[in-house]
Amino acid sequence: MKKVLGNLIGDELSYSGSIHDVISPVTGMVTDKVYIVPKDEVSKALRQLPARPRTLLVSEVLQFLDRLKEQLRIHKDLFYEKTYLETGFIARDSIEVVDSAIEFLNDFEVYIHDKAFNGYTVKHSYSPGSEREIRITDRPFRYVAAVVPQNASLTLGITIIASALYSGARVILRPSLQCASTGAALAELIIKSQPPEWSVMVINSMADDFLDACFDSDKVDLIHYIGSNRYAMPVFSKAFNSGKQCLLDGNGNGFLYLDDTFPVEEGVRIITSAATRFNGETCTSVNGVLIKDTVYNEVREALVESFKNLRVGHPLEPEVNVGPLFSVEHAMSLHEAILETKGRILCGGHANSAYFSPAIAEGVGISDSLVREGIFGPVLWMQKVNEDSVWEWLRANRFPLSDTILSHDRDLIQLFAGNSKAARICVNQDPSIESMFEPWGGYPPSGSNPVSLWIEKYRQIYQLDGKLREIVMLRDA
Numbered sequence: 001m002k003k004v005l006g007n008l009i010g011d012e013l014s015y016s017g018s019i020h021d022v023i024s025p026v027t028g029m030v031t032d033k034v035y036i037v038p039k040d041e042v043s044k045a046l047r048q049l050p051a052r053p054r055t056l057l058v059s060e061v062l063q064f065l066d067r068l069k070e071q072l073r074i075h076k077d078l079f080y081e082k083t084y085l086e087t088g089f090i091a092r093d094s095i096e097v098v099d100s101a102i103e104f105l106n107d108f109e110v111y112i113h114d115k116a117f118n119g120y121t122v123k124h125s126y127s128p129g130s131e132r133e134i135r136i137t138d139r140p141f142r143y144v145a146a147v148v149p150q151n152a153s154l155t156l157g158i159t160i161i162a163s164a165l166y167s168g169a170r171v172i173l174r175p176s177l178q179c180a181s182t183g184a185a186l187a188e189l190i191i192k193s194q195p196p197e198w199s200v201m202v203i204n205s206m207a208d209d210f211l212d213a214c215f216d217s218d219k220v221d222l223i224h225y226i227g228s229n230r231y232a233m234p235v236f237s238k239a240f241n242s243g244k245q246c247l248l249d250g251n252g253n254g255f256l257y258l259d260d261t262f263p264v265e266e267g268v269r270i271i272t273s274a275a276t277r278f279n280g281e282t283c284t285s286v287n288g289v290l291i292k293d294t295v296y297n298e299v300r301e302a303l304v305e306s307f308k309n310l311r312v313g314h315p316l317e318p319e320v321n322v323g324p325l326f327s328v329e330h331a332m333s334l335h336e337a338i339l340e341t342k343g344r345i346l347c348g349g350h351a352n353s354a355y356f357s358p359a360i361a362e363g364v365g366i367s368d369s370l371v372r373e374g375i376f377g378p379v380l381w382m383q384k385v386n387e388d389s390v391w392e393w394l395r396a397n398r399f400p401l402s403d404t405i406l407s408h409d410r411d412l413i414q415l416f417a418g419n420s421k422a423a424r425i426c427v428n429q430d431p432s433i434e435s436m437f438e439p440w441g442g443y444p445p446s447g448s449n450p451v452s453l454w455i456e457k458y459r460q461i462y463q464l465d466g467k468l469r470e471i472v473m474l475r476d477a
Contacts, residue, residue, distance in 0.1 A: 005034040005184035008202040009045045013191060017041060020204065022181045024085040025324040025354035026315060031085050032181035039209035046143075046172070046217040050198055053142060053170060060196050061165045062109055067193035069105035072158075075189065076102065079154065082182045084315045087150065088324035088354065091316050093278050101158045104436040108162050111437050112455055124465065133468045138459040140168030141221040141245070145214035147207060147235075149227045150326055151281045153179035156226060157186060159436055161200055163454035172201045172220065174210045178326055211235060215242040222247065222458065224446075229373075229399060232444060247457060248444040252283040252401025253374030254431060257390055257416060259292040262406040262428070264299055270406060270430050271380070272306045276322050276358055277432045280378035283442075284402040284424070284431045287374040289382040290393055296384040300362070303382065304346050307358050310378075322378055324354035331356040334377045341370050343381060372398045387412070391419045401442035404431045423450045 006015040017035040024031045037045075072079065076098050084094040124132035144164050148156040153175045164171045175183030187202040203210060214220045215238050222245045225235045229250035239246035256274065258267045274286035291299050315323035325331045328351075335351040341361050348359030358378035364371055370381055371393070385393060394403065403422040405413055417425045423442035424431070441451035448461050 002030075002033050005032060005181060006187070007035060007037055007184065007204055008187035008190055008200065009037070009041075010048060010201070011191075011195075011197055013187065020177060020180060022086065022178070023327075025088045025327055025330075026085055028353065031082075032184070034180040034184050034204050036177075036180075037203050037205045037209075039205075039213050042203060042205055042210055042213035043216060045201065045203070046213060046219060049143060049170070049219050051219060053198055056165060056168055056196055056199065058166065064165070064193055064195045064199075065105050065108055065162050068158075068161075068189060068195075069102060071189040071193050072098070072102050072105065075185070078185060079182065082179075082185060083154065084323070086153075086179045086182060087279075087281075088315060088326065089278055090320055090323045091318075094315065097152075097155055100436050101155050104155075104158060105162065107437075108166075112166055121468070131467055132465070135464040135468050136461065137464060138456075138461045140459050143170045143172060143217075143220045144222045144224055144458050145172045145174070145211070145220045146224040147174045147211065147227060148176060150176035150178035151278065152226075154182050154186065155436055157183070157202075159454055160224070161190075164458040165196070165199055167455055167458040169222070169458040170199050172203065172214065174203055174205055174207065177204065177206075180204045207231075211238070215239065215244065221245060221460075224457070225249070227251075236444075245460070247446045249283075249440060249442070249446045250399060250401075250444055251374070251376060252422075252442060253288075253372075253397050253399040254284055254286045254402045254404065255288045255290060255394060255397055255400070255420075255422075256286045256404040256406065256431070257290045257292075257385075258295070258299060259387075259405075259407040259409060259412060260294045261408040261412075264295060264302060267406050268299065268302045268306050271303060272310070274404070274430045274432045275380045276310060276378045277430070279322055279325060280358070281325070281376055282432050282434070284426075284434055286404060286431060287380065288371060288393075289380060290385045290390055291382055293384050293386050300346075300382065303380075304360055307347050307360050307380075310358050312355050312357055322356075322358055325356055325377055326354070328354050330354065330377070334359075334375065334379055337370065337375055338379060341381075342368055343370075349379075366393060366396050372396055374399060390416075394420055397421065402426060402431050404429075 006013040017037045020036045021030045022032045079098045119137040122134040223239045224247040226249040310321040313320040331351040338349040343361040343364035346360045348357035361381040364381045400422040402424040403420040404426040405416045447457045
């Protein structure tokens with residue numbers, strides 16, 4: 001009989017609640033059983049948190065993260081296995097997920113020393129004799145409640161824990177239930193790594209139960225929701241009504257423009273990768289391709305051929321390019337979305353259990369949901385454009401998190417960056433390749449600006465106004 005995995009509550013593992021089966025899209029079988037914590041138990045755990053937690057020393061945080069890195073390195077094979085079984089990502093992508101988390105922890109100290117927030121001073125009046133000043137500074141939130149999605153549960157969990165603790169905040173993390181066994185395994189590694197007291201909790205729970213308990217808690221200051229745009233605004237509304245600050249990171253709808261100055265073969269390679277890496281299930285995956293009319297036919301033929309050559313199958317088979325999606329329902333939803341589009345299906349679009357053949361559509365309408373809102377999976381639409389019509393298509397995007405241009409025309413690249421509404425512009429590279437260190441933000445904005453560093457997200461920026469030279473401000477070094 002399988003051991004039921006627990007949760008990290010307080011400073012110890014807890015084994016209670018209802019039992020949840022983690023079902024792999026790869027095998028269709030139960031891979032693990034985990035305890036799901038009900039709302040009243042989450043609320044109870046939050047009540048036990050110190051109302052005024054002590055200041056975390058940077059040195060103890062870095063030492064904990066170093067121990068966590070070593071634990072993750074020791075158990076990386078376990079996390080490789082859990083990643084491919086939970087997500088369906090092929091072996092190469094699953095290995096990248098775990099290795100990038102280890103690399104992030106290894107280089108985190110270098111990163112924070114390079115990017116620390118220093119604040120600044122503004123004169124209250126620039127007339128002679130004024131002694132009053134305004135100092136822009138920051139303070140940590142006490143407790144941050146974070147909800148992370150199934151496509152990046154481990155990497156985002158690690159990023160949030162490291163960044164929040166360094167910023168002086170504590171973390172209550174809710175993994176995706178699709179990745180609940182990864183969350184439970186991470187909880188066990190955190191305990192082994194001896195974190196500062198009351199600094200991290202990892203709780204597998206129903207999203208509504210978890211969030212409602214956090215909304216009700218007088219100790220949680222910040223809600224960080226990362227997931228589907230469909231649920232983002234209800235989370236924001238409830239956070240606002242409960243007096244919490246809220247960061248939202250929704251899914252993106254990535255557009256790419258290819259002109260006639262960029263080599264077709266290289267462009268097709270980048271587009272294919274950008275639409276299908278991690279099974280097309282990242283926020284920066286390319287969903288739509290705008291192709292200059294002078295090279296459209298050539299690119300169209302090569303891109304369809306490239307997609308037809310992609311092999312769909314078991315993630316561990318060496319020749320497989322695309323594994324199963326998160327569930328049978330996910331694959332069927334993509335199949336139905338493809339059938340509903342006004343465009344022509346040039347290849348793919350077939351669902352078999354959780355497996356889905358990468359698809360290309362042509363002739364879609366600018367007002368189609370596929371264009372305006374995107375799709376989460378290996379589906380691509382393409383459109384012939386000239387330089388005047390590109391901007392109309394870019395403006396149609398409701399969720400412009402990341403846009404890409406493939407061009408060697410410098411003036412056009414600048415024009416593209418100026419006309420795109422995206423928070424992230426990628427130039428002549430695969431946009432689906434992301435760094436765990438890069439600032440996050442986009443649609444909706446996250447942090448103090450649409451794009452912000454992770455170590456700044458969990459500190460509240462405020463101003464001090466007055467005779468500041470009379471104030472002694474102490475900051476933990």
